[in-house]
Structures are given as structure tokens and as C-alpha cells.
Amino acid sequence: MKAVIAGAGIGGLTAALCLNRIGIEVEVLERSDQTGDVGAGIQLSPNGTRILHHLGLEQALSEVAFLPQGVELRLGKSGWTVSHIPLGETVRTRYGFPYYHIHRGDLHGVLSDAVKKACGDVVHTSSGVVGLMRHDDGVTVELADGTQTEGDILVGCDGIHSAVRASLQGEIKPRFTGMVAWRGLVPTNDLPENLMKPVVTSWMGAGRHVVTYYVRRGELVNFVGVVERSDWTKEGWNEPGNKEDLLRDFAGWHPSLQTLMEAVENPFIWALFDREPLAKWSDGRATLLGDACHPMLPFMAQGGVMAIEDAYVLSTCLEAQKEDPAQALASYENLRLSRTAGVQKGAWRNGRLFHLSNPIARLTAYGPIALASRLVPGKTSAPQDWLYSYDALSVRP
Numbered sequence: 001m002k003a004v005i006a007g008a009g010i011g012g013l014t015a016a017l018c019l020n021r022i023g024i025e026v027e028v029l030e031r032s033d034q035t036g037d038v039g040a041g042i043q044l045s046p047n048g049t050r051i052l053h054h055l056g057l058e059q060a061l062s063e064v065a066f067l068p069q070g071v072e073l074r075l076g077k078s079g080w081t082v083s084h085i086p087l088g089e090t091v092r093t094r095y096g097f098p099y100y101h102i103h104r105g106d107l108h109g110v111l112s113d114a115v116k117k118a119c120g121d122v123v124h125t126s127s128g129v130v131g132l133m134r135h136d137d138g139v140t141v142e143l144a145d146g147t148q149t150e151g152d153i154l155v156g157c158d159g160i161h162s163a164v165r166a167s168l169q170g171e172i173k174p175r176f177t178g179m180v181a182w183r184g185l186v187p188t189n190d191l192p193e194n195l196m197k198p199v200v201t202s203w204m205g206a207g208r209h210v211v212t213y214y215v216r217r218g219e220l221v222n223f224v225g226v227v228e229r230s231d232w233t234k235e236g237w238n239e240p241g242n243k244e245d246l247l248r249d250f251a252g253w254h255p256s257l258q259t260l261m262e263a264v265e266n267p268f269i270w271a272l273f274d275r276e277p278l279a280k281w282s283d284g285r286a287t288l289l290g291d292a293c294h295p296m297l298p299f300m301a302q303g304g305v306m307a308i309e310d311a312y313v314l315s316t317c318l319e320a321q322k323e324d325p326a327q328a329l330a331s332y333e334n335l336r337l338s339r340t341a342g343v344q345k346g347a348w349r350n351g352r353l354f355h356l357s358n359p360i361a362r363l364t365a366y367g368p369i370a371l372a373s374r375l376v377p378g379k380t381s382a383p384q385d386w387l388y389s390y391d392a393l394s395v396r397p
């Protein structure tokens with residue numbers, strides 16, 4: 001069987017590895033002229049690292065990742081710690097797999113190298129998918145340069161603006177969330193010693209929040225600052241922003257954050273878009289995976305991890321139902337739809353929690369979290385169990 005995969009992002013590359021694992025030939029079509037990803041960080045929780053380790057990537061990941069010691073919620077202005085949940089060894093003991101912070105370029109490097117080693121030169125750049133024709137026994141994929149390629153199945157891993165999704169379901173534009181995100185990376189050596197703790201911190205404030213954490217073995221500090229603003233709707237990771245605007249958006253916030261933002265040489269800004277959960281992903285022998293079918297706000301740090309879970313479950317369904325690929329794609333969709341929709345909704349909820357402005361609402365929401373963190377610190381990981389203990393390796397159709 002041959003699978004055509006549209007998109008060589010986290011989802012597409014992981015899908016290539018998972019499908020190759022069960023003996024399916026893959027061809028990966030990437031629109032841009034190079035693979036790789038932008039200079040930003042990504043968090044990989046144990047529900048994702050479980051799969052990546054199973055695919056043989058533990059050594060390569062551990063060479064580039066940073067192992068955070070905890071996750072903290074803090075107030076953006078005063079810096080007061082609302083809660084601390086231990087990660088590090090605690091997360092490995094609880095879920096069996098680590099929590100990584102990693103530079104996106106490094107993650108892409110690890111995945112691309114693994115695909116090349118396992119499958120050969122199957123990733124074709126400058127190969128944007130523009131359309132498809134479904135047949136009973138396969139899919140013809142049309143490329144922007146006018147050429148075509150054939151597969152027994154097609155997996156659309158082509159992101160939030162997925163051309164595969166548009167071909168299957170018609171064009172429905174993603175919605176602007178009314179929020180923009182700043183991002184930047186600062187060499188740790190350019191910062192005062194111990195400015196940032198070795199934890200991921202969500203700094204919360206009225207209508208905005210900041211997330212900070214280390215990547216690349218601790219050599220860089222990654223920050224993302226999200227602000228409710230409707231005056232910027234340009235999407236794309238590489239839109240340069242103005243540092244004065246960034247500092248204005250977080251004026252009066254904690255001095256550590258001011259120092260960090262002052263040190264960012266080139267901040268980037270982009271508008272955040274998402275979609276309501278889709279009712280359907282698959283049609284015959286074509287399906288969707290990752291942001292193509294469930295783009296989400298980044299407030300649970302799960303979009304990439306959900307794409308990794310999708311990829312593994314898809315391969316399990318195809319292995320179990322190889323005689324009927326269309327049925328396998330339908331099974332995959334059934335197994336994944338409600339979990340990913342739940343995470344999409346959870347990300348919205350987190351956004352509301354982080355951005356509360358009313359003092360009474362803040363006290364009501366943050367007070368119990370702060371109390372629990374201090375009175376029963378051992379129990380603070382439990383609310384994450386449904387997310388992190390999901391074992392994609394044992395899911396069966």
C-alpha cells in the first residue's frame with residue numbers, strides 16, 4: 001500500500017514514520033521549498049513522548065531537549081506563584097515518559113533525519129497539493145506545478161489552511177480568535193543568571209498572558225506573549241514585530257519579563273486563528289490529521305502532540321484493517337475525534353482562565369488552585385491524567 005502525505009510538519013513527518021513502521025510506502029509532499037521550522041519552542045508532554053520514544057527517537061530528542069522541573073502559574077504583574085506542578089522525574093514516574101521542551105527546528109531535524117533514515121528521500125519540497133480526485137481504489141493528488149501523483153490513501157497533514165480539507169469539505173475559513181501572539185528566543189547567556197527558573201511558567205494578566213521556558217538543552221529561553229487585540233490579523237510565524245509594541249503590551253509586568261523582552265532582538269507577531277471541531281475528517285480513502293482537522297489555541301500546548309497521537313492511531317487502524325483502507329480511515333476518525341475536540345475546547349477554557357480581569361473572578365478561579373497547590377501538592381498532577389496518560393500505543397479499532 002502507498003500513502004501520499006500532504007505536509008511535512010510535525011504531523012506529516014510523524015505519520016510517515018508511523019506508516020513506514022507497518023510497511024506502508026510513503027510519499028510526503030511539502031509546499032514550501034525547505035523542510036524545517038521556525039525559531040520557536042514547543043512542549044512535548046508524555047502522551048507524545050511515549051510515541052516518539054517508541055519510534056526510536058529517545059536518544060536524538062534527549063540530545064536537544066530541555067527537561068523542565070515543573071509547570072507554574074504566576075500572576076504577570078506581581079509574579080506571585082499561584083501553583084506549581086512538578087514535572088522532571090515526577091512526570092516520568094507518573095506517566096512513564098518525560099516532558100520535553102524543544103526548539104521547533106530541532107524537533108523537525110530529529111523527525112526529518114528519522115524519516116530519511118527509515119524511508120529514504122520521500123519528502124518532496126516545493127510540492128504544494130492543490131486538489132485531489134478520489135477513486136474506489138485510491139486517490140490522485142494534484143500539485144501546484146500541474147503534475148499528479150497517486151496513492152492508495154491520502155493523509156492531509158497540511159495545517160490549518162489545509163488544501164486537502166478544502167478539497168474534501170469545501171473552503172471554510174478559520175476564525176480569527178481576537179488574539180495575537182508575540183514570540184521570541186533569547187540566548188540564556190545574554191540574561192542575568194537564574195532569571196528564569198527551570199520550569200514552564202504561564203504568567204497571567206487581564207486580557208493577556210506570557211509563557212516562558214527553556215529550549216535547546218537550556219541554551220535559549222523561549223517566550224510567547226498572547227494579547228487580546230484585534231488590530232493585527234496577519235497570520236504566519238515570520239512576521240516581524242516592533243519591540244516597543246511588545247514592551248507596551250506588557251508594560252508594568254514582572255521585572256524578569258521586562259528584562260527578557262528587552263533582550264529579544266527580533267520579536268515576531270502573528271494572529272491566532274482556530275476552527276470549531278469538525279464533524280468529519282475522512283472521505284473514502286482520504287483523511288486529515290493534526291492542525292488540518294483540529295487546529296487549536298496553544299493554551300494547552302497540545303496541538304503538535306495531538307498530531308503525533310493521530311499519526312500513531314492512524315497507523316494502528318491501517319494495520320488492523322489493511323483489507324479495507326476506507327474503513328480504517330473511518331475507524332481512525334472515530335477513535336480520535338472526541339479526544340481532539342475536548343482538547344480544542346480545553347485550550348479555549350485555559351485562555352479564559354489566564355486572561356481573567358475581574359478581581360472577584362480571579363480570586364474565585366485562582367484561590368482554590370493556589371490552596372490545592374499548597375495543601376495537597378502531591379495531588380496537583382491528577383487533573384492532567386486524562387491528557388498525559390493517554391496511551392496511543394494501545395488504542396485499537
Ligand SMILES: Cc1cc2nc3c(=O)[nH]c(=O)nc-3n(C[C@H](O)[C@H](O)[C@H](O)COP(=O)(O)OP(=O)(O)OC[C@H]3O[C@@H](n4cnc5c(N)ncnc54)[C@H](O)[C@@H]3O)c2cc1C
Binds near residue numbers: 008011302
Ligand atoms: C504559539 C504556539 C505555541 C504552540 N505550542 C505548542 C506546544 O507547546 N506543544 C504542542 O504540542 N503544540 C503547540 N502548538 C501547536 C503546534 O504548533 C501545531 O499544532 C502543530 O504544528 C501542528 O502540526 P501539523 O503538522 O498538523 O501542521 P503544521 O505544523 O502547520 O504543518 C503543516 C505543513 O504542511 C505544509 N503545507 C501547507 N499547505 C500545504 C499544501 N497545500 N501542500 C503541501 N504542504 C502544505 C506546511 O508548509 C507545513 O510544513 C503551538 C502553536 C502555537 C501557534
